[in-house]
Amino acid sequence: MKKCLLLLLISCIGWSAMAQTTGRYTIKGTVMDSTGNKLPGATVMLLLPKDSSLVNYGRTDTEGALEFKNVKRITYLLKISYVGYLPFQQEVKPTDEAINELGTLQMKELNQDLFEVVIKTARAPLSIRGDTVEYNASSFKVPPGSTVEDLLRRLPGMQIGQDGSIQAQGEEVKRVTVDGKRFFGDDPKMATKNLPADAISKVQVFNDKSEQSRITGVDDGKREKTVNLELKDSHKKGGFGKATLGAGTDSRAEAKINYNRFNDKQQFAIVGFGNNVNQTGMSWDDYQDFRGSQSFNWGDNADFGFSSGGMYYYSSGDDESVTLQPGGGSRDRGFTKNYAGGANYNYDDKKTKLNTSYFYNQTEQTLDAFSQRENFLSNNTSFRTLNDNTRLNFNANHRGNLRFEKKLDSLNTLVIFSNGRYGQGNNRYNSLQQFYRNDGTLSNQSTINNFNQFNSFAIENAMIYRHEFRKKGRNFAASVTYNVSNSQGDGDQRSVNEFFFEGNRPDSLLNISQVNQTNSLRNVIKSSVYYIEPFAKKFFWETFYNFSYRTDEVDRDVSDRRGDVEVRNSFLSRYYTNNFTYNRLGTSVRYSHKGLNLVAGLAGQQFKLRGKYAEDQTSRDFGRIDRTFFAWIPNVSFNYNLKNNRYLRANYSVSLQEPSIRDLQPIVDNSNPLYIQIGNPDLLPQTYHNASVGYSHFNPGNFTQFFVSLNYTYNVNQIIYNQTIDENFVTTTRPTNITGGERLGVYGNYGFPLKKTKATLNVFSSLNFSNNITFINAVENQTRTDAYNVGVRLDLTPVDWLTFYPNANWNISNTRYSINTSQNQQIVNNTYGAEMNIRLPKDIFIKSDFVHRSYVNERFGFNQQIPILNMAVYKLFLKNKRGEMRLTAYDVFNQNRGITQFASQNFVSQEQIQTLARYFMLSFSYNMRGMKSTIRRQSY
Template sequence: MKKILLLFFLCLQIGLVQAQTGGRFTLKGVVTDTSGATLPEATVMLLLPKDSSLVNFGRTNKEGAFELKNLKRAQYIFKVSYVGFVPYQETVNPKDGDVTDLGRMKMKVLQQELYEIVIKTARAPLSIRGDTVEFDARAFKVPPGSTVEDLLRKLPGMQVDADGNIKAQGEEVKRVTVDGKRFFGDDPKMATKNLPAEAINKVQVFNGKTEQSKVTGVDDGKREKTVNLELKDSHKKGGFGKAIAGVGTDKRLEGKVSYNRFNDKQQFALLGFGNNTNQSGIARNDYQDFKGSQSFNWGDDGDFGFNSGRYYGGDEITIQPNWGGGGSEGFTKNFAGGANYNYDDKKTKLSTSYFYNQTKAIMDVESRTENFLTNDSYSSIANSKTIGFTGNHRPSLRFEKNIDSLNTIILISNSRINSGDDSFNSFQQSFLNEGNATNQSTVRNVSEYSSFAMANLLIYRHKFMKKGRNFAASVGYNINNGDENKNLRSDNVFFQDSTRNSIINQLNETESTRGNFKGSLSYIEPFAKKFFWETFYNYSMRKDKVDRDVFNVSGTEREVNPFLTRFYSNDFTYNRIGTSVRYSNKGFNVAAGLAGVQFELRGKFAADKAAADFMRVSKSYFTFVPNVSINYDLKNNRYIYAEYGLNVREPSITDLQPIIDNSNPLFITEGNPDLIPSSSHSVYAGYNMFNPATFMNVYIGLSYNYNVNQIVYNRTVNVENLITTTKPINVSGGYSYGTYGGFGFPLKKTKATMNLNASVNLNNNITYINNVENETNTNSYNFGTRLDLTPSDAFTFYGNANWGFSNSEYSINTNQNQKIFNATYGADVNAKGPRDIYFNARFNYRIYKNDQFGFDQKLPILNLSVYKIILKSKKGEIRLTANDVFKKNLGITQNVNQNYYTERKVATLSRYFMLSFTYNMRGVTASVKRNNF
């Protein structure tokens, strides 16, 4: 199968090269203004007369000249666009010979009175202004009912992977806005997956400045790849949306409805869906929203100053489900709905949304783990089943008010209300000495939980009359509270020492509260023209309380377990004061700074909050953190960047408590009051290049991290009964090094694109196994290629191939060194048939191999669909889909870490058939469907 796919890719590329020769011609000319002065970097385009679709494009050189090579002999519309000039257009009929010379084309200056007429009648499919590339959506044909995600795949230089992640010009897209406004917060996929392509007028791709740069007016040299979706005027008048309903075999159901109503100042959107086909509609990091980084606020987090030594909130104490959340694994039922509202005028910006999602998941997992000791190893097998439910309410608000030209206030509030329950059943056995069972454990746990988290932030910014002088202040308060009731039941058998046999029947009631007050100040002063001096101060005070009551249960009686019952409170105070100097001139930006960071940790704990005597933890730390960054805009869409910093993190209060937790008799944990903060030296650098004339992109990068006083968990394993005891300790050493690169280029503009990528990651981890230092070196090598073919509106092909090699070596048990090979091959074929009938086939072939443990798994996954456009104005679609035709879908993961290797298999939704109907409020235009793969 692998050889066939590789041969197929090769034949396609050879065919493309051959197709570019024979009977072709070159079109050239010079673009000038009416006085004869040449116009460099003007955008030139060739269009087909029948539908104005884009065939080829380029830019003029410094002398205003251009050449478009290897053109098929046919009639074309030739267009030129240039900022400030009336677009030029003429019909081209190729002359005899290899070259057709259009001579000198003179462009007229765009007068204000002609502006509206020109904008509406002389639009170009593609225009390039500096680092902004703008696409006219009408020139890129997509199928009826397509989403914005399908449209983006059609655009030169754009990629969308199977998970909906977007890359533009080789870089990850960080933001997607609609008419310049947020859409359901900061998740780019909410817009690309739920807005219809037929609503889009233009797609603009550019390197946006960071929030900090925009509000201060001081360029920090950093850029964020941004996509803005400009709506059609017709879709700013009245509403638009669609509804989908489907029914399938094996009782599969799906439904989805969306409605949007936008105008120049306001946006309103509704979204709802439900299914039992594993489509959760939420990101995998939804449970990370409130860890303190506030990354979802697009940089306006109120923590001023450079990144080194920043405080990110400490340990997560919110009660979470333990089954992982909705994804492609297991079997899930999902329901979600929400609303988004934006208001925007010159002085006031309001962005608010509410989203609710719930998931019920069933996870059947088989796992096998090989644990490596100093001169030996033991294995564990486990079978588990989890049935879990979770529901999340997530309201958000962002309000920005320009009081006047110098003063701005910003109010941000994000919340999450979570509740759920889960039951967990498992059977685990451990083996030593040629497969002899040493212990086994049968677990039956049931829990209910709820949590409330809210992050509030108020920012005030003041610009002085002197350009570049700025003052900013912020104050925030975060809440993170949780409650959980868990019934723990387990039967634990030790075959070598029956005195350790135990039956655990416990009730664990945990209540946790957290309040975090923070504030920040920043003052920026320009001096010596191109230099800026910033002084900043960050403060955070966090108060945690955790009250855990553990009871031993016998029938209807329960008795307090004094060894596991615990109450603790923790007061953590953080101060950071620093300064930095920045030089910024003509795209060159360099900054250097130094900050002093102080941690104060005051904790107390006892068996009960009413106890007379508390054990106490009192720690104070101080350190200096440096930061150096360089960003250089080399012009013509070329960028170099590099940064060095030192990151410091305090130990958690739970790791500091000298308490032994033996609630799991097979895995015992112990705290360490002697821990000190860990730190990491981090360096990264990279280069990005994008040629808007050829749409070729190149990117390379590297990163390096070195750990000092890293907190690792010392593992002590009793070789007789395989009981593991862990204790956190500080260890210096351990590093990670990574380098990556990519190269994308069109084989034929607008028809075929090739992307190549590669990465190398070298990791060194240090831990202690039975008090013997173990170094694990894991080297990973990954290679990938992607081929996009769009020869016509009637046929498209998308293919990819990725290979991954991983080599792990252990210092204490070298005979367990291992190599892992993973590969994925994918193909997506779309075809348009007669009478508005469309076909799609998606094939994914996954390979997993580990010769050390005899693991060899091959999974061919094939999905097929056929659909027809129906009803007046093509408002309807009826679709038949066959999912996982070969019935081979299975969730598989392999993991190598420290002193163990784990392979994991999850029973996952497999073959089913679905018949669905879609109704579009406005109707659509037809072409070819582009699906995920």
């Protein structure tokens, strides 16, 4: 099968690349203005006269010359556009000559008189202004009822991943806006997956300023790839949307709806869905809801100055909230029932901007999994763990946000934003874990039955004030932020742990029956100030100050069941408070001129960690932690716009992260008798040295794109967890500092059209080399992993009624262990896939996607092949094709299952999960079209 797919891919490439020269010719010409000046960089396009569909495109060279080579000998419409000039078009008829020389093509300046002239010409399929590429959506045909995601697939220079991620011009799209306004926050998929393609007039792709640049008013040279969707007039003056209802075999069902109502100043949208087909729609934000949102600041943008790592709190074990792993919306992870809905509102009258949204998500998930893991020890031995488990998870969460921006006057701006979350849920975990010695004999086994329930609340509020002085380049900004989060969890833990020394009968038995209650409260107050002063034409002096004060209070009560009586376990119960004070004062000098942005800065950073801990609040004997850390933090960044859509960047930074209060506590946590944790009060902060360099080039004339980047990280005083494993394979971990861990990553992407508007090839590759250090039974182990990834994707749109997207991805990971070289191994994960859409007569469409996944680890005899084929046929009917009837077959071969394999530190693991497999569904969709506008725009 793999050979067939590769042969098909190669054949498609050959078909696209080998254009026949018979009956073809070349078109040439020179573009000038009325005074005889040549116009370099003008956008030139060949269109078919009958429907203005795009055939070829390009830009004039430095001499204003245009050339279209090897085009069919038919009549074309030549379209030329240039900023400040009236669009030019001319019919080009074939000649008997090999070259059709058009001579001088004169464009007229767009002066005031010409504004009164109505030009009835076909709109250009695309136009290029600087680094902005604008597509005329109506020139790229998609089936009725398609989403924006389907439209983006047809646009030159755009790629859509299987997970819905978007790449434009070789770079990841960070933000999608609708008429320049946010749509459900900054999640790009909310707009592309819910808005219909027929609502879009234009798609604009450009490099936007970073969030900090927009707030401070200072260009930091950084750019974020952004897509803006401009709505048609008809959809700005009325409501539009889509509703779907479906039922299938095995009691499968789904329902979803979206409705949008926009005008010039306001946008309102609602979305909702419910199903039992593993479509959760969950985002990374949803996952944080399940954790109580205590470990992250949600990427807030109210902290000024270069990044230090100290302003963001990573998941380090400070919080005691109950955690679980949600399904993530994948079809290959168990079985889920999902319900979600939300609303988004925008208001914009130039001086006042308001964005607010609310989203609710509920998921019930069942996971039946079997995993095996092999741990390697320092004496050239190993032990194997088998885990047969069932997980039942329920999660429900509410998420809301508000962003208000007010331009007080020409010099002062106020921004206020608030993000709030509330979540609740429970999870049940039943497992049989068996541990086997190197010779295959059973060492011990555990039967676990745990039940946890939790709820969490978090809110973040920030206010930012910005003042622009009358002196150009002088700016001041200040912010204040208040975050509060609270989580509560109740757990019921039961396990039977049997240890075998000889024979099949247990020689030792340990029963655990405990209940625990955990309350965790966190408050954070932050403030930042930022000032920039130009002291020369090209130089700016910047200074900033960051302050943060965080308080944590965690109370965990653990009780042992003894018959019907619960007895407090003072060894596992604990109460602690933590006060964390952060100060950072920094300054930098910026050079900015003609696209070159160079910054060199230094900051002094101080952590103060004050904490106390005991078995409960009433204890008279509190342990105390009082630590102060200081470090100098350098930062150098280089961003250079080389013009012609070429960008070069480089960065060196140092980030510092304090130890968690949990890791610092010198107490023993044996709540899991097979995995015991001990704190270390002598830990030092972790320091990360990060260096990166990247180059990107996008040629808007032929839509060739190239991107390459290199990233390197070196760890100093990295906090690792040393392991001591006894003869019963009970693991005891203790955090400690070590220097020497490192990671090097290289990524490259090259895309180019094999045949313009018909075939585009994208080739990408990544190399990752890492070295992780830990100690196993007091012996240093270095785990070196070399990972190689190569991928290729071909986008074929040979005719309007057919699209075909074959792809392949090869991943090889070589892992080497210094303590046990005999266990060195190679993991191979390969993926081959294709998507196809066919339009038949009478508004009948066929859609299919195929993926073949391969998982191989010869060292352990692991070889799994999973072919997945989904197919659908649908027909459009009713007035204006508003109705759609669809029959879908999921997983035709009935082969779907979840498989993962992973190697790290001193272990390798594989997991297989039962999941949703073959089913059939019949669905009906109704498209609510926008009302036609009574005002028609004039084209110029």
